[in-house]
Amino acid sequence: MTGETGFNLDGKVALITGASRGIGLAIAAAYAAAGAKVVLASRKQEALEAAAAQIRLAGGDVLPVAAHTGDGQAVQQLVDKAVEAYGGVDILVNNAATNPHFGPLLTSEESHWAKILDVNITGYFRMIKACAPVFQQNGGGVVINMASVAGNTYQPGMGIYSVSKAGVIMLTQALAVELAADRIRVNAIAPGFVKTQFSRVLWETPEIYERIKTMIPMGRMALPEEITGLALYLASDAASFTTGAVIYVDGGQLAGRSL
Numbered sequence: 001m002t003g004e005t006g007f008n009l010d011g012k013v014a015l016i017t018g019a020s021r022g023i024g025l026a027i028a029a030a031y032a033a034a035g036a037k038v039v040l041a042s043r044k045q046e047a048l049e050a051a052a053a054q055i056r057l058a059g060g061d062v063l064p065v066a067a068h069t070g071d072g073q074a075v076q077q078l079v080d081k082a083v084e085a086y087g088g089v090d091i092l093v094n095n096a097a098t099n100p101h102f103g104p105l106l107t108s109e110e111s112h113w114a115k116i117l118d119v120n121i122t123g124y125f126r127m128i129k130a131c132a133p134v135f136q137q138n139g140g141g142v143v144i145n146m147a148s149v150a151g152n153t154y155q156p157g158m159g160i161y162s163v164s165k166a167g168v169i170m171l172t173q174a175l176a177v178e179l180a181a182d183r184i185r186v187n188a189i190a191p192g193f194v195k196t197q198f199s200r201v202l203w204e205t206p207e208i209y210e211r212i213k214t215m216i217p218m219g220r221m222a223l224p225e226e227i228t229g230l231a232l233y234l235a236s237d238a239a240s241f242t243t244g245a246v247i248y249v250d251g252g253q254l255a256g257r258s259l
Helices: 022-035 047-057 073-084 111-136 161-181 202-206 206-215 224-235
Strands: 014-015 037-042 062-065 091-094 141-146 184-191 246-249
Touching: 014 073, 014 111, 014 161, 022 037, 022 047, 022 062, 022 091, 022 224, 037 047, 037 073, 047 062, 062 073, 062 184, 073 111, 091 111, 091 224, 111 141, 111 161, 141 161, 141 224, 161 184, 161 246, 202 206, 224 246
Parallel strands: 014 037, 014 091, 037 062, 091 141, 141 184, 184 246
Antiparallel strands: none
């Protein structure tokens, strides 16, 4: 997916949060294969080292840096380390997320709201704010925020998460407008159900998984690697006139919701 398509990322530096596994790791591997230097971020260094080893084994250039996006100082240090190692940052993928509450909204506690909103929205904002000066100095950049079908349509038991992802969508659109003059493109990928460790409770519980499959016209959950093609497009020059977009990768879930 390089060459004539314009999907080549040679010479680019990509910083991906939530990158030790799942969608984040799949995107990082795809970017490395397309020629980018990748900076992997998540909370645990051990998990990052294992992820980095996979990418290096395939010939990728990778830097693992433990950082919690809920900590503003840690976020700035993460960006500084990326700049120190590779001379800049060209692409930011905000993928870190949490969802410590599953059930009816009124059974949630304020602590659940604080945690989910801080990681899923404010953490994205912190990362973008830290990267923006680097982008501006380099003459432009790319931000890809990981939203969700849940930000468009309520998912049972995932009320706070749905609210947070709706916030990600609006954050994406607002910053796309505000940063366009700086040649910073801001877009969102909104996956449907993806089979990851994060979603394990959904696909390991038979009654839940069977219900989920009836909601998806393609009759299954996605694999993380099925998100990477869009992430590669949005990061590349092929998407040079794409900003403020929210693109759904959901197996037809939204189109078929009346079913």
